[in-house]
Amino acid sequence: MNIGAFTYEEFIDKVKSFHGSIAPGIVAGGIMVNIARANLPQGEFFDVICETGHCLPDAVQLLTPCTIGNRWLKIVDTSRYALTFFNKYTGDGIRVFLDARKLKDWPAIRAWFLKEKPKRDQDQQEIIDEFRMAGTSIYSTEKVRVKPSYITSSKQKRSSISLCPSCGEAYRADLGETCPACRGKGPYIGKGK
Amino acid sequence: MNIGAFTYEEFIDKVKSFHGSIAPGIVAGGIMVNIARANLPQGEFFDVICETGHCLPDAVQLLTPCTIGNRWLKIVDTSRYALTFFNKYTGDGIRVFLDARKLKDWPAIRAWFLKEKPKRDQDQQEIIDEFRMAGTSIYSTEKVRVKPSYITSSKQKRSSISLCPSCGEAYRADLGETCPACRGKGPYIGKGK
Numbered sequence: 001m002n003i004g005a006f007t008y009e010e011f012i013d014k015v016k017s018f019h020g021s022i023a024p025g026i027v028a029g030g031i032m033v034n035i036a037r038a039n040l041p042q043g044e045f046f047d048v049i050c051e052t053g054h055c056l057p058d059a060v061q062l063l064t065p066c067t068i069g070n071r072w073l074k075i076v077d078t079s080r081y082a083l084t085f086f087n088k089y090t091g092d093g094i095r096v097f098l099d100a101r102k103l104k105d106w107p108a109i110r111a112w113f114l115k116e117k118p119k120r121d122q123d124q125q126e127i128i129d130e131f132r133m134a135g136t137s138i139y140s141t142e143k144v145r146v147k148p149s150y151i152t153s154s155k156q157k158r159s160s161i162s163l164c165p166s167c168g169e170a171y172r173a174d175l176g177e178t179c180p181a182c183r184g185k186g187p188y189i190g191k192g193k
Numbered sequence: 194m195n196i197g198a199f200t201y202e203e204f205i206d207k208v209k210s211f212h213g214s215i216a217p218g219i220v221a222g223g224i225m226v227n228i229a230r231a232n233l234p235q236g237e238f239f240d241v242i243c244e245t246g247h248c249l250p251d252a253v254q255l256l257t258p259c260t261i262g263n264r265w266l267k268i269v270d271t272s273r274y275a276l277t278f279f280n281k282y283t284g285d286g287i288r289v290f291l292d293a294r295k296l297k298d299w300p301a302i303r304a305w306f307l308k309e310k311p312k313r314d315q316d317q318q319e320i321i322d323e324f325r326m327a328g329t330s331i332y333s334t335e336k337v338r339v340k341p342s343y344i345t346s347s348k349q350k351r352s353s354i355s356l357c358p359s360c361g362e363a364y365r366a367d368l369g370e371t372c373p374a375c376r377g378k379g380p381y382i383g384k385g386k
Contacts, residue, residue, distance in 0.1 A: 020258045020265075049380050058262025061254070062235050062352075065213050068261045068268070069251025072213075075261070078374040079365040080357075084381075100349075100356055100363045114354045114363060144381045161307045163293055164273075170293045170307060172272040181271040186279075188337045 001135065002061040003030035004037075008132065011062075019058045024112055024127040029083070033181055034095045036085040039094040044087060048073045048147065051082040051097075070121025074150065081113070084144055091146045099140040106130045106138060194221035194328065197230075197256040201325065204255075212251045217320040222276070224253025224287045228329055229278040232287040237280060238267060241266045241366055242339065244275040244290075269341065274306070277337055284339045292333040299323045 003011035015026045039045060040165045050056045053075045057068065066072035072088075086093025103110040108126040112115045142169065159172045165181040170178035180186065196204035199363025206220045241259045243249045246268045250261065253276065265281075296303040299321040304310045308360060342385035352365045357372040362373035372381065 018254075019263050023263075026262065050306060051374070051379070053261060053264065055262045060262050061211075061260070061262070065253070067212055067251050068246060069214050069219065069248045069254070070214075071246065072215075074380075076380040078372055078379050079234055079368055080362045080372060080374060081358075082362070091382075096379055101197045115351070145383070146380050147382055150380055158308070160345060167273075168294060169275070171288060177282075179271055179273055181244070181273060185344055186244070186271050187267075187269040187339050189284075189340055190338070 001031075001132065003034060006063075014062050015058070018062055022124070022128065023055050023123060024131060025081070026059045026124055026130045026160065027128050028081070028098055029056045029129065030046075031136060032056075032065060032083055032139060033063045033169070035096045035139055035141060036083060036094055039141060040085055044153030045089075046085045046093070047088040047150070047152075049084045049086070049150065050075050051053055052077045053077055053082075054134075070135070084146065086144070086146050086150070088152045091145060091148065093144050095142050095144045096139055097141075098137060101140045102140070106134055106175075109134065109138065125188045164187045194224075194325065196227060199256075208251070210250070211255055215317070215321065215339060216248050216275070217302075217317060217324060218248030219252045219255075220321050220324045221274070222249045223256060223292055224248070224329060225276055226252055226256045226333055229276060229287055229332060230291045232279055232289075232334060238282075239286070240281040240343070240345075242277045242279070242343065243268050244271045244277075245339065246270055249274065249276055261304045277339065279337070279339050279343070284341065284344045286337050286339060288335050288337045288349045289332055290334075293308070295331045295333070297386050299327055299365060302327065302331065303381045 001008050011030055012022055015022050019026055048060050050060060057073060057075060058071050061067050082097035083096055083120050084093045084095040108130045112122055112127045159174040160175040164171050164182055166178045168183035194201050204223055205215055209215050212219055212366055228378045241253050243253060250266060250268060253266050254260050274307040275290035277286045301323045305315055305320045352367040354363050355366040357364050357375055359375035
């Protein structure tokens, strides 16, 4: 089994170096990326949505040109283990999800996915081996159309920049008269953070 | 100038291959990661917050063990060009930001950062050259403490998993009686998506 342009073993090495560990979810994610690609017209430009921030986005970042920082990958957290590749102009896409109804023959995957056992009682290597053996058989796909807010419009205009009168830093002017952090929406403890 | 473990040229190659283009913001981001690291106790485990989803997260993902998928990198969007490295147990950290008050001598960076000119009138290479020449002189740092919700607690318990009675997919049980997508919070057009 190849994962994208890599052999399975090369992909595992990539995962280890980028993600820090060989998480079973990324192995699944690699196969899900394969399935999505196989269902898309060749050569088409696509954006990706991951429906969870756990593991799955790293498979996408390793295997496609889409990253969080270039904005071609977005996370819309529904907590479902699913990803969608879609045409960034029309919004038409293919959604791939790990299908809980197809796990009957895969006890290790099932225990991991549905958290049937505490993590300490799960054997990581066994889960990964099952993912490899199960191949594409445990996923389902469906055609979807994404909401207009995720579609790239040629009319999109980026907001102008202001200096926040409170912290002095540059921020998007359309967000308000001070920056979000100075209105208490920042991640820090303390005044205006 | 080195960026992390790379020479400047190696870093530029990495950016091109991961992010798809040599965006000036990632070059700045690389220097910001250098500054954050230099201000942290050596060998300390840290998490990272980026205050924007544009470019900056990709510099962090290329240069640190922190990725979106392993959850050591989080985006808290205040739209400010800033990142924070913090101790994941105490919340104490160092925040690094591109300082609009220090750009007097750098017209290309200024035009890019404050959007003083339309993108088509900006010279990408000139901006990148200015970032290289400016080195660390155009950033500021401050000590911060992040809010408790970003701190790793040893008591953290992951929610159990349910099968959504509407779509049949696995989701985090604590999110409600059906999954968020089936309550209209998904990214797709159509019933229960």
